[in-house]
Amino acid sequence: MQASVTRKPPVIASEVVNACVEGAEWAWREIIRETSPAFLATARAMLQDRLAAEDALQETYLKAFQNLKHLRDRSRLVPWMYRILMNECRMILRARRAKPAVSMDEFPLPFEDPTDATEQMAAQATVEALLSALPAKLREVFVLRELHEMEYVEIARALRIPVGTVRSRLSRAREIWTEVGKAALTHEPAPQTS
Amino acid sequence: MDCKVTHRTISAYADEELSLPQMRAVSAHLKACPDCQERFRGIKTGGRMMSHLREADVDFALEDRIVAYVAENIDKQPAVERIAAQLTDWRVAAAAAVFIASMLYSAPTLIAHTGYQAPWARAVVTAKQRVDGAVLASENAISHGAYVLISYGEPRQAAGR
Numbered sequence: 635m636q637a638s639v640t641r642k643p644p645v646i647a648s649e650v651v652n653a654c655v656e657g658a659e660w661a662w663r664e665i666i667r668e669t670s671p672a673f674l675a676t677a678r679a680m681l682q683d684r685l686a687a688e689d690a691l692q693e694t695y696l697k698a699f700q701n702l703k704h705l706r707d708r709s710r711l712v713p714w715m716y717r718i719l720m721n722e723c724r725m726i727l728r729a730r731r732a733k734p735a736v737s738m739d740e741f742p743l744p745f746e747d748p749t750d751a752t753e754q755m756a757a758q759a760t761v762e763a764l765l766s767a768l769p770a771k772l773r774e775v776f777v778l779r780e781l782h783e784m785e786y787v788e789i790a791r792a793l794r795i796p797v798g799t800v801r802s803r804l805s806r807a808r809e810i811w812t813e814v815g816k817a818a819l820t821h822e823p824a825p826q827t828s
Numbered sequence: 829m830d831c832k833v834t835h836r837t838i839s840a841y842a843d844e845e846l847s848l849p850q851m852r853a854v855s856a857h858l859k860a861c862p863d864c865q866e867r868f869r870g871i872k873t874g875g876r877m878m879s880h881l882r883e884a885d886v887d888f889a890l891e892d893r894i895v896a897y898v899a900e901n902i903d904k905q906p907a908v909e910r911i912a913a914q915l916t917d918w919r920v921a922a923a924a925a926v927f928i929a930s931m932l933y934s935a936p937t938l939i940a941h942t943g944y945q946a947p948w949a950r951a952v953v954t955a956k957q958r959v960d961g962a963v964l965a966s967e968n969a970i971s972h973g974a975y976v977l978i979s980y981g982e983p984r985q986a987a988g989r
Binding site for chain 2: 659670674675692696764777779781801808
């Protein structure tokens with residue numbers, strides 16, 4: 635099965651959510667099928683590692699299904715699951731804090747408009763390397779905005795932070811992104827980000 | 829609007845998350861400022877580059893793995909619930925302790941003021957008298973011990989010198 639990330643977070647029907655609370659496997663599958671492409675892309679953008687992203691997904695679904703009965707407003711299932719996913723990603727990032735700094739050699743060039751599969755892979759690697767240059771708190775806001783085009787209010791709810799914080803973190807993330815991207819193009823030393 | 833203010837708002841402008849007057853002000857500044865235009869293009873390029881990550885293929889194998897993992901672990905109590913259960917136990921114990929203490933405190937008063945002589949109230953009074961007696965005895969023992977220490981400690985110290 636191949637699925638592409640929808641631009642907006644998916645909406646899950648209330649009967650599916652209710653069945654999920656009852657422990658129906660078909661409902662688990664329905665929710666996983668609807669949300670996993672977006673979640674996997676988010677986790678990969680956060681962690682730059684497919685295996686770690688899949689681990690984060692597993693834990694996210696387990697915790698979500700275990701605690702779904704406590705979720706009062708079930709229409710907010712997806713933002714709530716984003717919050718769980720981001721917490722899982724943070725835990726994995728904390729566990730590998732001793733990660734080496736990003737090297738400019740990791741940026742394959744050119745990266746803006748790839749035409750064939752090799753260039754597409756190089757572009758993806760470039761984006762992942764640029765993302766790893768962002769501190770985790772900035773990265774999660776950046777990913778939710780740029781990958782899923784979530785509105786500031788939605789991001790604020792998903793991460794439980796004020797809208798003003800979303801705005802300032804996003805602005806800072808974009809500054810760093812642009813600076814690191816330019817440095818990569820000219821192979822200059824990357825600015826210190828954390 | 830100057831470049832400094834535009835730098836602060838240009839990210840929200842790119843996402844159309846500003847009020848209409850602010851949007852107009854940033855737009856007017858952008859038309860006249862090549863530096864800010866460059867910054868704006870940088871933001872838009874970043875968004876376009878992220879589109880390379882938009883394709884995420886999720887195969888049935890991953891879905892099956894997740895379902896199997898959830899099925900295996902769903903009945904294991906989450907840590908939060910475990911802690912909540914323990915807290916509930918502590919709350920019950922604390923409530924019981926408060927109830928017993930209030931009984932101990934109020935039973936003699938109840939008997940004195942109302943003449944109420946229920947077996948539990950008499951038992952409580954007897955227990956309280958015993959506890960008071962034990963407390964008094966232990967206080968006496970402590971003060972006696974302190975007296976002994978003070979009385980015999982001083983001469984020994986002097987002898988040591």
